[in-house]
Amino acid sequence: MEKIIYTLWRDPQDSLDSFSQRLRGVVAEQLFSLGARGLQVNLADSDVAPAAGLRQENNRPLPDATLSLWADSANADVRRPFDDVLKAVSTRLAAYLVSESVVIRNTRFPAHAGQRTHGFSQIAFLSCPPRLTRDAWLDIWRNHHTRVAIDTQDNFLYVQNLVVRALTHGAAPVDAIVEEAFPPAAMTDPMAFFDAPGDEPKFQQNLAAMMDSCNRFIDFDKLDVLPTSQYVLKTAAAL
16 A cells, blocks of 8 residues: 655635645545545644744745555556546646654544544655765655654654655655644744743743754754645545
8 A cells, every 4th residue: 555645735715724624525535436445634824823933934835735655556557547536626736755754643543533623733844965875865854853853842742754766747846744743732832832830941942952953854944834734535545
C-alpha cells in the first residue's frame, strides 16, 4: 500500500466551507468507490482562523487543503482516476508519493470517522537546504530533531512524511510534509504550543531548544506552514 498526499487549491468563487463539505462528502465517496483504502482531509478553514499567526507562506500561494489517500499503488494508471476526481473540484493540484512515519499516534483525542479532530493540525512543507547533503539532512531531522519536537511541544499527533517523488508535473519541490496536531489553546498561546502554560522559564527553554534544532536543518525562508482542520474519513489500518 502507498500513501499519496495531494495539495489542493479551490476556486476563489467557492467558499472554504463549501469546498470542505464537497471534499468530505461527494468527493470522498467517489474516491472510495475507486478503491481508496484510507482518506484524510486537512483544510485551512474558519475553525483554524485563530491560528493565522502560525501560517508561514514563502511559496505563494499556499494550498487550501491537503488530501492524504492510501491506495494499493500510486502508479499512474491506478492513480489517474483519483487525480481526475480531484481536478474536477480544484483549480490546481499537486501530488506526492510519501513514506509515512507515525512518530506520535493520536490516542489522546481520537475522533470518530468523519469528525473534526480536536484542536488543529499544522502542515509543514520542508525542503533540504543546499548547505546539507540529503543524508545529513535526514539524519538531523529524523534522528536528532524528532526527540526535540516531542519534548518541547504539546503535540498529540506527529507524522513525518518523507517525499519519495512528485507524481504530477509542476509540483513544487518538497522533500517532506510534516503533520502535527495541537490542542486549541496552541492556536493563539505560544506557551501552550510549547507545552509550558503559565511557565515562562520552561517556555523560553523549550522555544530556544526547538529553534536551535530547527536552524540545523531548515531554511526558514523556504518553509511553508499551513494550520488546518483535520478530518480522518477512514484509516488504512481500519480495513
